[in-house]
Amino acid sequence: MSAPAILALPPHRRHKTRIRRRAGHVALPETGTVEAVAARIVGGRVGGLFWRPLDARLAAWLGGVEGDICAIVCRDPANLQMLLDICARACPGPILLVAPNIPASDWPEHARFDEKSDPWPLIDRVSTVYCDDPERVFVQLAALAGRRIVAVEKGRVRHAETATVAERAIACLRTDWRYVSPYDDRDWSLDQMIDYLALWREVAGRTAGVGAMLGIAGWKRRRIRQFLIGSPHAPFLSDVREAHRVEGAVAAWPSRTDIAALERLRGGDSVWRVEDGFIRSAGLGAALVQPCSIVLDKRGIYFDPARPGDLDMLLQTASIDAELAARAAALIAQIRTNGATKYNLGGKRVDLPTDRHRILIAGQVADDLSVIAGGGGISFAQIVSAARRENPGSFIIFKPHPDVVAGLRDGEWREPAIAADADLVLADGATHDLLERVDAVQVLSSLLGFEALLRGRRVSVYGQPFYAGWGLTDDRGAAQQRSRPLSLEQLVAATLILYPLYADPRTGLPCSPEHLLVALADMPPRSRIRGMVARLVAKSRKWNKYR
Template structure:
């Protein structure tokens, strides 16, 4: 589906300042196009199509007639963290904005706002959702620990931590931001619930800095949970309380109640409790319509030889996850140490 949206792209695409390790995967994403990797605006002709990563600013001096495409990780990505340069199975490509930037509409928002999904597409989404839940798949599929729901507790809430310096926080949390403030508000509104706080996996791995005063999280929750896969936690909790984390979307897939305190892409469609509403989103969607737009129509899935469909990507992700079950590669900790030194996280 995503490839059909970009059938009109010119033969040559210009790529601005992408990390070298992503180049080969980008070529697989656009197998019918010539890619020119540029670092000077002088190399970009008028009316060029330029690819930027995430919310990278448009380079100064960019020809005003140029078309901008923005790319980011998809929602079923890999077994391992992107920060560790793990091969991606999906990316999203967007002409309008970026799905996590609620300040302006993205192509995903346009798809969700306007598309009349066919019965066949909704059935496909329902089947896809069932496969994801049955296989216990999430975005990164990291963590090997196990966790059991506390016995005799009526309500268990998960609050997923986020990297506070990420664009997803700054561009979609107009009401407030910060992991500790989120925890404080959730605890105040749910004094009798059992609240679990799970730091972001990049923070757990030491690859990104923890949020402001995040070390005080245990003062506002019953348990700080580390080393356990998000999908294993979502399987046994009752509610997800989040700013904009993808864990909220993954919670919806598993039938959990989801409270949004920011403005993630899956909020505003009648499926979540929105504490920071998005007035321009008025349409009510079924869960399968949300899945059809988010996982079928919007991303580009990348196999080893080029684009593939979501079902093939999910099958590969499941095989990948099973082949790595219980394994820790010998180079991971030395590599993480090098990354920590490089980015200044201790």
């Protein structure tokens, strides 16, 4: 059986010929053992047509069976009766037939699997596989999962070593096939391809169940659909009243949707929220730059302390093991090396005094939902004034939100009270450079406070953002009750690895945060024409239709 059937790629225009015959091509070096590669495949639950859900009738049969089952994988009809006899003697329980070449009417009493959907729910329940062809995909995947394999060869029964079948399968994957990145056409190792397929499965599972989308601006609908690979046919709605006929959840953009009305119509559990992620793009969303990360929250949303969401649940309860914590530490280092922020705008380097304590205060958009939900009614002028009273000799920098500076959104900026207490009101400057050079950061609920934590800065928080209350910040406001203290690595693992969805900026394919950071660093400068268009849109009375 060919390798692409073992590691089949889901249907997508970028997936064509991404697994090719080796044809003399030199393989990339593989460092993992057979056991490690098998663990990768089994842990990622990839192989076969893993993206297609199990047939409903077969799933119902599986749900009604107690205990383990035995499977018969048969290619030659002449061997089927022998396999059935052997299996019936050793396994008096239910039998699953994997025999696509044999008409279903010939053996109607047995459940059948046609290999045209996800094999893993079945492999989970199988204890032994009886087969006449150890090269079949189902047999190989079962062997990789450690199931017992019993084979018939030339009419005689022999016990095939599970390890042998697994070794042959992985040897074929390593030596007979070449793997090509769907992002940029570069050669990949087998491990990289497995990890990509595992990510695809994870994202498909997390985004399944969306019946419709609401409040998504027209200019970014194509990109949002690229994120939702588990619900590829969910329509876009234009009115809350259309949601009553939707089967499944409605994924809504909070700032463009009457969430309360939607929940009254649908019930809270079937309303999910969609928002920009924390490493969003190389450019502003208000300037019509497509997002490269989003969050799809099934409980609430990260910026609303009154409605704890999936991120809060992760931070409260997720078990962050040593491997994931190490990955988070490496991600922090990559963010600092790349100078990455939410919008990755760049900017000029600003001269700052070296003989004074430097405090950066981040402004926000006036109607930002995190300000409305978790700001506590405190103005930025009050924050700047408090910083001056407490730190009379410090050099205080107030940096308004870039959307406000660009004239795309409203917010505090030119107020005399801010100018009176700040040494510098900085309209333009590289955020990542400032974060590396200041001594402390003060915020209401801005994500810049989280970005400052990544740079090891002392962060004072006046509102209730998701990253406050875990023992990492100086909490000046009404901090939420948290269940446990967190390390920075644990906070980052949940916030940047487990919670958001990421998409490659060029292809729209699912990717990791590490891949996105590299891709954004390689992006060309943003278009001036796009920025001009965004300003015209912002000044029009129809702005809310395009946000």
